Amino acid sequence: MRYNLVISFILLSIGFINAVKFDLVATQYPETKCIWHYANANTLVVVTANVNSGSKQRVDIEILDGSNEKYTYLNKKDIKGETRLAITTHQHADIGVCFKNYLTDHVQSHSPIKEASTIDLDIDVGAEAIDYNAIANQEHLSTIETDMRKLEQMTREIVTDMNYLKKREERMRDTNESTNARVKNFGLITLAVLFVLGVWQVIHLRSYFRRKYLI
Secondary structure, three states, X not given: OHHHHHHHHHHHHHOOEEEEEEEEEOEOOOOOEEEEEEEOOOOEEEEEEEEEOOOXXXXXXXXEEOOOOOOEEEEEOOXXXXXXXXXXXXXXXXXXXXXXXXXXXXXXXXXXXOOEEEEEEEEEEHHHHOOHHHHHHHHOOOHHHHHHHXXXXXXXXXXXXXXXXXXXXXXXXXXXXXXXXXXXXXXXHHHHHHHHHHHHHHHHHHHHHHHOOOO
């Protein structure tokens, strides 16, 4: 029992989950509202959106990443009720879950009554996105074995995070060293150019004064 409590506490402490609930106003030309969550490369991400909207609205969802490529994983229109979507990330980046809430054509957009949809969003990343109950039933695992399996996966993700941060720090350090070397070389070249210009100026002035018989 004690081990179960300890493992449960650890899992709650390091779990990767993002849950948010908000209202999204409907217009004929709606703005995009995005919720962002970081995920490592080749990581399972499960998005669960529970949309409570009226008959005069259409809610669209899009999942993309914040990388330079701006990769779009999926785009689904007119979601209602509970919608569960799963993707596998391509690279280390923020994952954006974006919504738009459209008014239907026959609704006047300037009406004083604002139509809105309530969205309850859960973003599960990595170990939190895996259905360990199904794994436990399939492999006949006990509760503590299931928790240990989940803890093992979370530990792997933490190690992956640390390795990524280490490589990123190394790249930044190499960039800084390269920049410092370039600045140093530029400074040396500048000093050399100034020295050459100074020598040329002295020679030019001596030649000028000699022509004028001043020296």
